[in-house]
Amino acid sequence: MAALDPPPSHSAPDRVTVMQGEARASAEPTVEFSTVLGSCVAMCLFDPSARVGGMNHFLLAEPPTHRSREQFDEHYGLFLMELLVNEMLALGASKSRLKARLYGGANIHRGLSPIGTANADFARRFVVQEGIELTQADLGGNQARRVHFLPASGRVRCRLTAAQATPTQQPLRRPQSALGDVELF
Numbered sequence: 001m002a003a004l005d006p007p008p009s010h011s012a013p014d015r016v017t018v019m020q021g022e023a024r025a026s027a028e029p030t031v032e033f034s035t036v037l038g039s040c041v042a043m044c045l046f047d048p049s050a051r052v053g054g055m056n057h058f059l060l061a062e063p064p065t066h067r068s069r070e071q072f073d074e075h076y077g078l079f080l081m082e083l084l085v086n087e088m089l090a091l092g093a094s095k096s097r098l099k100a101r102l103y104g105g106a107n108i109h110r111g112l113s114p115i116g117t118a119n120a121d122f123a124r125r126f127v128v129q130e131g132i133e134l135t136q137a138d139l140g141g142n143q144a145r146r147v148h149f150l151p152a153s154g155r156v157r158c159r160l161t162a163a164q165a166t167p168t169q170q171p172l173r174r175p176q177s178a179l180g181d182v183e184l185f
Contacts, residue, residue: 013150018042018057023080025054025087029152036161037104038144039116041077041123044101045084045132046154047093053151054088056080060115062122077122085130098132103147103158105139116140 013032018024020040024033033055035042046053058077085095105120120139127134136156138145144161 018055020057020059021080023054023056023084023087024151025052025084025091025093026151027052027091029150031151033149033151034147036144036146038106038108039104039119041102041104041116041119041139042147043081043084043123043127044103044147044149044151044154044156045088045093046099046101046151047088047097048099048154049097050092050094051152052088052091052093053149053154054084055147055149055151056084058119060119077119077126081123081126081130095130095132099135099154100127100132101136101138101156102127102134103138103145103156106141106143106145108142108144110142 014028014030015032015034016024016026018033018035025045026033027050033044033053035055035057037057040057040059042055042057044053044055058080060076062076062078085098088098089095102120102123105116105123107114107116117140120137123139124134124137126132138158141160146159146161148157149155
């Protein structure tokens with residue numbers, strides 16, 4: 001007698017919050033990445049053939065010019081973009097098949113420098129320079145966004161949030177730096 005396959009699971013996804021300074025990748029169909037963005041930007045990458053996806057969340061586009069390339073850390077866009085691409089390649093993705101979606105980059109507080117605009121501009125430049133196809137961008141404005149991403153299917157849901165839901169400070173825990181594990185292209 002042949003064994004029957006178990007019925008499909010309709011349980012809630014395994015939600016993983018992607019905090020400022022983090023990049024996560026997965027091929028697991030039950031994983032859902034989520035984050036809340038104000039002036040920060042998140043890139044959701046997906047390889048439709050490998051069914052691998054990932055999300056990052058960066059606070060600032062680029063370090064001040066007086067810092068060297070070796071001093072990049074988890075707060076800056078270039079480090080997190082490269083980290084995300086590398087994590088996806090390690091799971092079987094191919095850079096030539098990657099599709100990108102960009103979210104965030106709002107200028108929440110009037111009178112402050114337009115950090116959100118700088119972050120959004122950096123993210124757009126990065127995908128062009130790296131030859132990654134940009135399939136969707138929801139950037140700018142003055143309202144925060146909540147993003148949910150299913151990395152194995154590439155599906156994304158993005159909603160505008162109330163102003164009080166916008167993170168205003170660094171998270172209490174600081175993610176481990178992966179410096180030395182990132183290959184810069």
